[in-house]
Amino acid sequence: MTGSSSYSKGMRLSAIPFLLALAVPGSAAAPGADEAGDAPLFREEVLTGISTLCGSTEKDYIIEVNGGGLVLGDFDSDGDVDLVVVDGSTLERADAGRPGNPPRLYLNDGSGRFAPAGGAWEMSGGQWGMGGTAGDVDGDGDLDLVVTQWGPDRLFLNRDGKGFEEATEKSGFRGTAWSTSAALLDYDGDGNLDLAVTSYLRFVTDEIASREKGTCNWKGHAVMCGPEGLTPIHDRLYRGGGDGTFADVSVLAKFRPQVAGYALGITTLDYDLDGDTDLYVTNDSTPNHLWENAGDGTFLEVGTFKSVGHDASGKEQAGMGIATGDLNADGRPDLFVTNFSAENNALYLSTGELFRERSSRTRLGGPSRPYLGWGTAMHDFDHDGDLDLALFNGHVYPQADRPGTGTTYAQPDHFYRNDGSVRFEFSPLGDGPARVSRACATADVDGDGDLDIVSLSVEGDVRLLRNVGASGHWLRVQLRGRTGNTQALGALVTATWGDTKRTEEVRTAGGFQSAIPAEVHFGLGAADEVDLEIRWPSGKTQELKAVDADRVLVVEEPE
Numbered sequence: 001m002t003g004s005s006s007y008s009k010g011m012r013l014s015a016i017p018f019l020l021a022l023a024v025p026g027s028a029a030a031p032g033a034d035e036a037g038d039a040p041l042f043r044e045e046v047l048t049g050i051s052t053l054c055g056s057t058e059k060d061y062i063i064e065v066n067g068g069g070l071v072l073g074d075f076d077s078d079g080d081v082d083l084v085v086v087d088g089s090t091l092e093r094a095d096a097g098r099p100g101n102p103p104r105l106y107l108n109d110g111s112g113r114f115a116p117a118g119g120a121w122e123m124s125g126g127q128w129g130m131g132g133t134a135g136d137v138d139g140d141g142d143l144d145l146v147v148t149q150w151g152p153d154r155l156f157l158n159r160d161g162k163g164f165e166e167a168t169e170k171s172g173f174r175g176t177a178w179s180t181s182a183a184l185l186d187y188d189g190d191g192n193l194d195l196a197v198t199s200y201l202r203f204v205t206d207e208i209a210s211r212e213k214g215t216c217n218w219k220g221h222a223v224m225c226g227p228e229g230l231t232p233i234h235d236r237l238y239r240g241g242g243d244g245t246f247a248d249v250s251v252l253a254k255f256r257p258q259v260a261g262y263a264l265g266i267t268t269l270d271y272d273l274d275g276d277t278d279l280y281v282t283n284d285s286t287p288n289h290l291w292e293n294a295g296d297g298t299f300l301e302v303g304t305f306k307s308v309g310h311d312a313s314g315k316e317q318a319g320m321g322i323a324t325g326d327l328n329a330d331g332r333p334d335l336f337v338t339n340f341s342a343e344n345n346a347l348y349l350s351t352g353e354l355f356r357e358r359s360s361r362t363r364l365g366g367p368s369r370p371y372l373g374w375g376t377a378m379h380d381f382d383h384d385g386d387l388d389l390a391l392f393n394g395h396v397y398p399q400a401d402r403p404g405t406g407t408t409y410a411q412p413d414h415f416y417r418n419d420g421s422v423r424f425e426f427s428p429l430g431d432g433p434a435r436v437s438r439a440c441a442t443a444d445v446d447g448d449g450d451l452d453i454v455s456l457s458v459e460g461d462v463r464l465l466r467n468v469g470a471s472g473h474w475l476r477v478q479l480r481g482r483t484g485n486t487q488a489l490g491a492l493v494t495a496t497w498g499d500t501k502r503t504e505e506v507r508t509a510g511g512f513q514s515a516i517p518a519e520v521h522f523g524l525g526a527a528d529e530v531d532l533e534i535r536w537p538s539g540k541t542q543e544l545k546a547v548d549a550d551r552v553l554v555v556e557e558p559e
């Protein structure tokens with residue numbers, strides 16, 4: 001950030017133990033490049049020297065399909081958003097017992113330019129990296145990193161913003177499961193961060209036939225096998241000790257459905273507004289799971305009962321990525337899920353404590369059917385006061401480029417602009433060519449107040465989609481908790497301006513195999529100030545009146 005100022009308008013400073021407002025001069029209401037709806041909201045920049053690996057280009061096995069992960073956060077504590085790229089491997093390396101490509105940290109210079117961190121930040125390669133998340137798992141105030149993979153999940157502790165130290169051996173992570181996405185939360189309210197990890201399926205090369213030797217067929221073409229016909233494995237819940245150690249409490253916390261799903265995405269939410277954190281998991285070709293936190297250290301799976309497990313006709317879909325936010329301004333989170341080609345992407349709108357699938361009537365269903373969706377995000381990208389949707393597409397079969405499939409392997413990414421009534425207008429996301437996209441993560445990487453997106457392809461480039469079209473006021477809010485949950489994950493921030501009221505949760509989980517910074521972002525349109533109400537994870541509430549827009553607001557939890 002380029003400047004700072006104290007905040008005092010409309011309230012007594014004594015009501016806030018610590019509050020810092022960082023202003024961005026000249027960024028409030030510049031004309032938008034996408035104002036007329038013609039030009040894409042984002043300008044694409046390929047990040048030089050950053051690429052990923054995910055098996056063979058022919059995709060003979062399902063392990064080669066999902067691609068890597070992205071984690072955005074301020075790892076060196078200099079005030080801007082850095083990038084971790086989680087990379088993969090090849091079956092030849094894995095079968096020979098050789099490590100895959102290591103996860104890598106790239107530091108941001110404040111303008112959205114990333115450079116390799118190197119030195120003490122360098123990490124070794126694991127078996128095959130998939131995704132990850134970041135949070136302060138040892139309560140010392142800086143961001144630690146969890147990497148999911150095919151193989152034991154890994155933990156890297158941040159040492160005072162100067163480098164990583166691998167702590168996997170003492171972390172409590174065990175097993176060799178194929179993990180995909182992860183979410184940090186404080187599910188039991190003890191002030192320490194816990195961890196939920198989604199798992200896909202049992203993958204052993206000796207037990208699964210290759211594309212060339214198997215009998216799996218799609219539209220007349222031999223393709224890799226899975227997930228149907230393969231063995232799903234249960235997701236895991238770890239209770240955090242607050243010191244970088246975890247204990248597997250999946251069974252104790254009843255975080256086990258009767259039938260496991262092929263899990264790909266996860267997000268946190270308080271769907272019933274009872275003050276504790278629930279979890280939503282997208283499953284491939286099996287019903288999605290909504291895990292209701294019972295408040296006593298256990299969970300109850302209620303996805304089908306709450307109508308978020310299936311499509312509108314009651315059929316399970318191939319769920320990939322998740323986006324969540326308060327689309328209809330009722331104070332409750334709504335859910336958007338990307339699915340396989342020939343399936344609607346699903347929009348589950350809250351109706352009290354139930355949901356209704358509304359992709360068709362909101363104009364999200366039809367345009368999505370030819371495409372296969374992965375990473376996604378729900379934010380006010382254009383700063384007009386309502387939430388939009390960005391999503392990234394790419395097929396799983398390279399054979400999609402052959403005649404008669406009705407689709408393609410590389411596919412365009414999509415932007416759905418909210419018209420203010422939860423009906424969406426479809427347009428291209430950026431100005432780049434079609435790609436085989438996978439993960440995405442959203443943050444203000446260049447410090448100008450609007451939200452940019454980092455995305456990766458299943459193999460190849462990593463790119464920054466820089467927001468060049470947002471026009472309107474904005475506010476970013478970061479919270480500082482007093483417990484080991486120093487970023488106040490699970491807090492709810494409600495913003496009110498004029499006739500508009502919107503609630504956002506402080507979370508890092510969402511999308512697909514990715515994580516975002518722990519903050520909330522509000523697009524405010526023409527409003528230059530806003531009232532805030534904060535519900536901290538401890539249950540304390542705090543009100544801030546007439547907060548000036550166009551700044552980063554950092555608020556410390558009251559004693």
